[in-house]
Amino acid sequence: MSTSQSTVTAIGVDFGGTSIKMGVARGAELLEVADSIPTGDYPNPDDLIGQIALKVRALRDHHPEVRAVGVGVPGLVDFDTGLVHVLTNVPGWVQIPLKQCLGELTGLPCAVENDANAMTYAEWRYGAAQGLKNVVGLTLGTGVGGGLILDGRVYRGSRWAAGEIGQMSIHYDGVAGHYGNLGALEKYVGNQQIAENAQRRYGQSGLHKELNLCTPKVIADAALAGDPIAQDIWEEIAHWLGTALGSIAWLLNPDAFVIGGGVAQAGDLLFKPLHAKVHSMISKVVAENLQILPARFSNEAGIIGNAAIAGDHVP
Amino acid sequence: MSTSQSTVTAIGVDFGGTSIKMGVARGAELLEVADSIPTGDYPNPDDLIGQIALKVRALRDHHPEVRAVGVGVPGLVDFDTGLVHVLTNVPGWVQIPLKQCLGELTGLPCAVENDANAMTYAEWRYGAAQGLKNVVGLTLGTGVGGGLILDGRVYRGSRWAAGEIGQMSIHYDGVAGHYGNLGALEKYVGNQQIAENAQRRYGQSGLHKELNLCTPKVIADAALAGDPIAQDIWEEIAHWLGTALGSIAWLLNPDAFVIGGGVAQAGDLLFKPLHAKVHSMISKVVAENLQILPARFSNEAGIIGNAAIAGDHVP
Numbered sequence: 001m002s003t004s005q006s007t008v009t010a011i012g013v014d015f016g017g018t019s020i021k022m023g024v025a026r027g028a029e030l031l032e033v034a035d036s037i038p039t040g041d042y043p044n045p046d047d048l049i050g051q052i053a054l055k056v057r058a059l060r061d062h063h064p065e066v067r068a069v070g071v072g073v074p075g076l077v078d079f080d081t082g083l084v085h086v087l088t089n090v091p092g093w094v095q096i097p098l099k100q101c102l103g104e105l106t107g108l109p110c111a112v113e114n115d116a117n118a119m120t121y122a123e124w125r126y127g128a129a130q131g132l133k134n135v136v137g138l139t140l141g142t143g144v145g146g147g148l149i150l151d152g153r154v155y156r157g158s159r160w161a162a163g164e165i166g167q168m169s170i171h172y173d174g175v176a177g178h179y180g181n182l183g184a185l186e187k188y189v190g191n192q193q194i195a196e197n198a199q200r201r202y203g204q205s206g207l208h209k210e211l212n213l214c215t216p217k218v219i220a221d222a223a224l225a226g227d228p229i230a231q232d233i234w235e236e237i238a239h240w241l242g243t244a245l246g247s248i249a250w251l252l253n254p255d256a257f258v259i260g261g262g263v264a265q266a267g268d269l270l271f272k273p274l275h276a277k278v279h280s281m282i283s284k285v286v287a288e289n290l291q292i293l294p295a296r297f298s299n300e301a302g303i304i305g306n307a308a309i310a311g312d313h314v315p
Numbered sequence: 316m317s318t319s320q321s322t323v324t325a326i327g328v329d330f331g332g333t334s335i336k337m338g339v340a341r342g343a344e345l346l347e348v349a350d351s352i353p354t355g356d357y358p359n360p361d362d363l364i365g366q367i368a369l370k371v372r373a374l375r376d377h378h379p380e381v382r383a384v385g386v387g388v389p390g391l392v393d394f395d396t397g398l399v400h401v402l403t404n405v406p407g408w409v410q411i412p413l414k415q416c417l418g419e420l421t422g423l424p425c426a427v428e429n430d431a432n433a434m435t436y437a438e439w440r441y442g443a444a445q446g447l448k449n450v451v452g453l454t455l456g457t458g459v460g461g462g463l464i465l466d467g468r469v470y471r472g473s474r475w476a477a478g479e480i481g482q483m484s485i486h487y488d489g490v491a492g493h494y495g496n497l498g499a500l501e502k503y504v505g506n507q508q509i510a511e512n513a514q515r516r517y518g519q520s521g522l523h524k525e526l527n528l529c530t531p532k533v534i535a536d537a538a539l540a541g542d543p544i545a546q547d548i549w550e551e552i553a554h555w556l557g558t559a560l561g562s563i564a565w566l567l568n569p570d571a572f573v574i575g576g577g578v579a580q581a582g583d584l585l586f587k588p589l590h591a592k593v594h595s596m597i598s599k600v601v602a603e604n605l606q607i608l609p610a611r612f613s614n615e616a617g618i619i620g621n622a623a624i625a626g627d628h629v630p
Contacts, residue, residue: 076600085600134473146566150465157568158449161600168562169596171498172485172555181561181596183486240487246496247483251461251563253472281484281496285391285400285476 008311011059011108013052013071014115014302015039017089020048021299022055024063025307028126030300034059045096053105060108070111070310071098072118072302078160082112085160111310115302116163117154119295120147122305123258125312127296132255136248137295138165140241140263144186150252154309166190170243188240191216191262194233201229220266234269241270242277249282249290260295267294323626326374326423328367328386329430329617330354332404335363336614337370339378340622343441345615349374360411368420375423385426385625386413387433387617393475397427400475426625430617431478432469434610435462437620438573440627442611447570451563452610453480455556455578459501465567469624481505485558503555506531506577509548516544535581549584556585557592564597564605575610582609 007027014021016039023033034055042048052071060066075087082099103110113121120137129135135149144166148155156162166186167177177184187193195214202209207229222230245257257278264270275292282290297304322342329336331354338348349370357363367386375381390402397414418425428436435452444450450464459481463470471477481501482492492499502508510529517524522544537545560572572593579585590607597605612619 148566150470151468153466155465155567158570158605159568159600159603161598162566162568164565164568164601167565167597169558170484170487172558179596179598181565183558243484243487243498247562248566250479250482250496251463251477251566252470253474253477253479255473281494282482283476283494285474286479288474290473 008067008314009063009065010307010311010314011056011066011069012303012305012307012310013056013069014118014306015071015073016115016302017074017087020052021303022052022059023300023303023307024059024066025304027308028297028304030303032059032062033303039090043092045092046101049096049098049101050105053102056102056106056108060106066108068109068111068310068314069102069106070113070118070306070308071102072113072115072306073098074115076160077112077114079111079113079154079156082110084112109310109314111306111313113154113306113309114147114156114160114163116145117147117156118305118309119145119260119297119301120149120163120258120305121154121309122297122301123260123295124149125308126304127258127301128293129256129258129291134252134254134256136165136252136254136257138257138259138261140189140259140261142191144189148252165244165248168244168247170240185240185244189237189263194219194237194263197236198230198233201233205229216263216266220269223266223269231269234266235273237263238270238273238277242274242281245274245278245292246281249278249286253286255289256291256293258293258295260298260301264294265298323382323629324378324380325622325626325629326371326381326384327618327620327622327625328371328384329433329621330386330388331430331617332389332402335367336618337367337374338615338618338622339374339381340619342623343612343619345618346378347374348618354405358407360407361416364411364413364416365420368417371417371421371423375421381423383424383426383625383629384417384421385428385433385621385623386417387428387430387621388413389430391475392427392429394426394428394469394471397425399427424625424629426621426628428469428621428624429462429471429475429478431460432462432471433620433624434460434575434612434616435464435478435573435620436469436624437612437616438575438610439464440623441619442573442616443608444571444573444606449567449569449571451480451567451569451572453572453574453576455504455574455576457506459504463567480559480563483559483562485555500555500559504552504578509534509552509578512551513545513548516548520544531578531581535584538581538584546584549581550588552578553585553588553592557589557596560589560593560607561596564593564601568601570604571606571608573608573610575613575616579609580613
């Protein structure tokens with residue numbers, strides 16, 4: 001792989017727990033997007049892979065210049081072999097040789113990557129962090145995912161498990177995460193936690209709100225309309241998230257954080273206090289060329305990132 | 316640089332704020348150690364570099380097979396140019412072209428590296444973490460230093476400032492570090508903080524101890540002798556340090572942590588609860604091949620690590 005090579009047209013597959021989105025991309029440009037596949041309609045991995053392959057072949061028929069297919073999955077995958085070890089939220093997906101199967105069914109070179117790595121790759125290759133040397137990508141949603149580009153390459157760790165920013169601790173005696181890990185970041189800034197926290201705050205102030213009304217979008221709109229509780233909630237999210245980013249900045253001294261996902265769509269409400277918080281924690285040198293950037297891509301990040309990875313790895 | 320190349324004999328210089336130690340090393344073997352130079356005796360950087368060069372030449376006269384010299388400094392250095400940006404604890408050391416000066420004065424290829432990186436390099440190349448792919452090195456002392464080997468190479472970050480584990484936060488509203496960074500790890504597990512914490516605990520229990528008696532060594536001896544307060548102190552250090560290591564494990568999914576410095580000499584008193592704490596925080600996959608290792612080298616780590624870096628970079 002080299003970032004200087006010419007851009008290859010490839011198919012990107014964004015494999016989510018609910019639906020599978022796919023399309024043809026050339027760099028940042030989406031040439032065609034297929035109808036998505038409801039993941040739950042195909043409980044057997046073989047059937048699901050068959051369905052993906054069907055759509056891949058149809059897309060390639062429309063775009064004969066397609067040279068590769070890349071799939072991003074919500075879980076652990078060995079990038080070298082393309083063996084999916086486990087997808088926590090997709091029943092039956094344990095030790096599935098996805099790269100091999102999809103390659104055989106489509107005749108295309110295939111790459112399989114973790115979804116957060118693919119999002120980070122999209123931003124690094126064609127998005128907000130294009131061409132920077134060291135990039136930390138985050139997606140803020142139900143959980144907090146992350147991906148790392150270090151010294152100009154995807155860093156995956158010893159068991160392909162690197163980048164789990166949501167599991168990092170921001171408090172040694174804090175709220176327990178999914179693994180019993182005290183102070184897990186995503187137990188503070190995940191969508192559900194933001195909603196519960198907002199409901200509690202409104203409750204304390206006598207302004208009861210239903211939990212399902214406390215989405216990041218609603219809290220952002222309230223903050224923009226001048227609601228002091230909502231403004232406070234964003235300050236607090238920035239305090240927690242900024243603590244984790246500050247620690248990562250000390251450890252990795254990156255050029256940029258790129259932040260996507262629903263929570264990031266709050267814009268300045270999040271990014272302004274987050275910038276202040278991170279900069280309150282780091283030295284001048286670490287701050288020197290550190291950028292905290294909103295992601296360029298949103299829903300299409302998976303298609304673009306996975307197509308880019310596959311295209312960059314075409315033999 | 317390649318770890319497979321044959322071992323070169325080189326001079327390593329361990330440039331500390333108090334003294335400068337140097338010697339000739341071939342791999343893990345120290346062939347000769349020179350008398351150290353008291354750093355404060357040479358307030359002018361040029362004079363100090365001259366003195367180092369004098370000793371380098373004398374060592375090379377005894378060991379004509381020496382092919383390079385490596386210096387590890389307690390601060391920020393551009394590894395590519397060998398320009399020392401700033402040594403916080405050594406007056407006058409700002410923007411000093413150490414690699415160039417020492418190269419000219421000795422006629423030897425010269426490498427200049429951050430001291431924590433050099434310690435980590437020594438352990439990765441010839442010590443406890445030999446040959447592993449992803450290694451996180453820590454030195455526990457007055458402060459907490461760190462170095463990273465990622466994908467088999469030293470990772471230095473965008474401004475050569477990576478690896479500052481002591482500045483990472485373990486509590487979003489915790490004790491402020493040197494940079495105002497709340498919850499800075501070294502404000503919990505640095506020697507001075509351990510001593511103050513021990514004094515406070517003994518005070519609360521009616522057993523007053525003088526601050527200068529609360530060294531890690533004394534607390535370790537007390538714990539081994541069955542003192543429950545001292546045992547508790549080690550549990551607490553492991554709780555704090557383990558929180559940071561757990562976060563780093565989630566982020567980088569390394570093969571090993573290698574821990575050196577005075578505090579690490581407590582052995583099982585530290586390593587047993589630390590192992591338990593870290594493993595209580597991470598997934599099976601991240602834990603799978605994660606080792607938490609005491610450093611092989613102690614005082615000689617700087618000489619060996621810097622000689623190794625210089626030797627591995629001989630053109």
